[in-house]
Amino acid sequence: MAKLELQSVTKCFGDNVVCRGIDLRIDEGEMVCLIGASGSGKSTLLRCMNLLEPVDDGVILLDDIDIAEPGFDPQPVRQRIGIVFQSFNLFPHMTAVENVMLAPRRVHNRSREALLPEVTELFTRFGLADRMQHYPDQLSGGQQQRVAIVRALAMKPEIMLFDEITSALDPELVGEVLDVLRTLREAGMTMVLATHEMGFARELADKVCFLDNGVILEEGPPEQLFSNPKQERTRSFLARVL
Amino acid sequence: MTETNLDGPAAAPPGLTRRQIYEAQIRRRSLRVAATSTVLVLLALIVLIPLAPGWEGVKKSFFNADVFARTFPGLLEAFLLDVAIFAWSAPLIFLLGLLIALCRDARSPALYPLRLFGILYTDIFRGVPVILVIYLIGFGIPGLGLPRPWNSPYIWGTVALVLTYAAYVAEVLRSGIESIHQSQRAAAASLGLSHSDTMRFVVLPQAIRRVVPANMNLFIALQKDVALLSFIGPVEIFRQAGVYKSLLANFTPYVGAALIFLAVTIPATRYADYLMNKQARARS
Numbered sequence: 001m002a003k004l005e006l007q008s009v010t011k012c013f014g015d016n017v018v019c020r021g022i023d024l025r026i027d028e029g030e031m032v033c034l035i036g037a038s039g040s041g042k043s044t045l046l047r048c049m050n051l052l053e054p055v056d057d058g059v060i061l062l063d064d065i066d067i068a069e070p071g072f073d074p075q076p077v078r079q080r081i082g083i084v085f086q087s088f089n090l091f092p093h094m095t096a097v098e099n100v101m102l103a104p105r106r107v108h109n110r111s112r113e114a115l116l117p118e119v120t121e122l123f124t125r126f127g128l129a130d131r132m133q134h135y136p137d138q139l140s141g142g143q144q145q146r147v148a149i150v151r152a153l154a155m156k157p158e159i160m161l162f163d164e165i166t167s168a169l170d171p172e173l174v175g176e177v178l179d180v181l182r183t184l185r186e187a188g189m190t191m192v193l194a195t196h197e198m199g200f201a202r203e204l205a206d207k208v209c210f211l212d213n214g215v216i217l218e219e220g221p222p223e224q225l226f227s228n229p230k231q232e233r234t235r236s237f238l239a240r241v242l
Numbered sequence: 243m244t245e246t247n248l249d250g251p252a253a254a255p256p257g258l259t260r261r262q263i264y265e266a267q268i269r270r271r272s273l274r275v276a277a278t279s280t281v282l283v284l285l286a287l288i289v290l291i292p293l294a295p296g297w298e299g300v301k302k303s304f305f306n307a308d309v310f311a312r313t314f315p316g317l318l319e320a321f322l323l324d325v326a327i328f329a330w331s332a333p334l335i336f337l338l339g340l341l342i343a344l345c346r347d348a349r350s351p352a353l354y355p356l357r358l359f360g361i362l363y364t365d366i367f368r369g370v371p372v373i374l375v376i377y378l379i380g381f382g383i384p385g386l387g388l389p390r391p392w393n394s395p396y397i398w399g400t401v402a403l404v405l406t407y408a409a410y411v412a413e414v415l416r417s418g419i420e421s422i423h424q425s426q427r428a429a430a431a432s433l434g435l436s437h438s439d440t441m442r443f444v445v446l447p448q449a450i451r452r453v454v455p456a457n458m459n460l461f462i463a464l465q466k467d468v469a470l471l472s473f474i475g476p477v478e479i480f481r482q483a484g485v486y487k488s489l490l491a492n493f494t495p496y497v498g499a500a501l502i503f504l505a506v507t508i509p510a511t512r513y514a515d516y517l518m519n520k521q522a523r524a525r526s
Binding site: 155 | 425426428429430431432433434435436439443444447448451
């Protein structure tokens with residue numbers, strides 16, 4: 001059974017059709033990478049998956065329940081599907097640890113004291129133990145992005161979405177964030193990434209999807225898609241980025 | 243080789259670049275020009291004003307040192323009432339302003355009446371001169387024949403100020419709320435936070451901080467507008483100055499009152515400017 005399954009998902013912004021009938025299947029514990037040029041619909045597709053953007057048409061099955069049904073309450077879904085953004089979006093007026101604790105405190109009604117051990121463990125696991133009391137503007141981009149990941153993980157999501165999370169980072173900081181993803185991968189987290197890190201996708205993804213103009217033009221295991229793409233568009237895209 | 247360079251015409255004192263020396267020169271020249279022109283203007287004022295035909299009379303009735311010394315302590319004491327009215331109005335204004343701002347931000351259809359109320363409220367109270375609101379409320383409500391102390395002009399005057407200024411504060415807060423980037427709300431939503439929690443923990447704390455300087459300016463204006471309450475009774479500084487004027491047939495108390503206001507508002511204005519500059523620098 002698929003953990004998350006998209007069936008002909010369509011999304012428009014006004015007259016601009018961003019996703020035109022996307023089918024995608026994500027199994028438990030799988031890591032799926034979405035690649036493609038800017039504007040191909042990767043980010044929008046991710047934002048549709050946890051209902052940050054309402055889809056116009058199509059079905060999104062989370063454990064076989066259609067969450068794309070208009071009127072479906074998005075809040076519980078978002079608690080189960082975490083997302084990390086390209087621009088971190090930490091809350092600038094809170095320390096790192098407050099950023100992480102806010103949602104579990106308010107949504108799960110747990111006290112700071114009860115949360116502290118597990119939150120500390122998360123910070124430690126991602127090398128941020130000495131950064132818990134820092135404000136976002138006192139942290140490097142890589143540290144901010146790792147805090148953002150910790151913040152999403154603290155809600156114990158079943159699926160994690162990553163929206164080009166290394167694109168806003170200086171090149172020398174990309175590695176530390178990718179290491180976090182590697183750790184999550186080993187821990188068996190179900191993940192969907194929109195990414196420009198082709199080397200990373202090739203190394204770790206179970207499945208790579210090439211998006212072009214709002215459709216998945218080609219998908220397959222990374223060796224196949226990177227070494228032997230079937231579509232001409234995929235080939236020319238890969239030739240440009242690799 | 244380097245030693246000979248030190249004796250050359252372009253030799254720099256240690257630690258200064260050529261650019262810094264040039265800029266220091268420019269600064270010194272600007273300072274000289276500014277000082278000269280200021281002194282000239284001041285001299286002209288000092289020489290020319292006393293030449294005006296009515297100067298002797300004005301000096302006697304507005305700048306009378308004797309009257310000033312006799313009335314200043316009384317004015318200061320009356321000013322305490324202004325400070326008190328300000329002190330209890332300000333928190334009420336902030337709370338009411340926040341409430342109105344939140345009303346205008348209400349999204350759910352059930353709360354539409356609140357939203358409508360917020361819009362009407364800000365439209366009406368920003369559209370009417372403060373002094374009119376003070377008259378209408380300050381004379382109108384005690385006219386209902388309420389028992390003491392509910393007919394006090396202190397209470398209803400304060401209410402008038404609170405109602406008016408809350409409308410301005412609400413608009414400032416709303417602009418602050420709208421200035422918080424959409425991505426902050428998206429981040430909160432993606433964590434499963436409810437609308438009200440997002441507003442309370444994510445948007446409002448940032449919005450309120452961002453509009454502190456703008457609100458400071460409003461509260462400086464409020465400090466001055468407290469004097470308008472004198473029209474409905476309370477003997478605060480402006481009214482007290484009027485009493486002295488009638489007793490002594492001299493306008494100097496008004497000058498004294500103005501000086502007292504300035505002593506408060508100028509530092510407050512400078513502080514607000516400082517905060518605003520600091521914020522502008524932090525954001526650039």
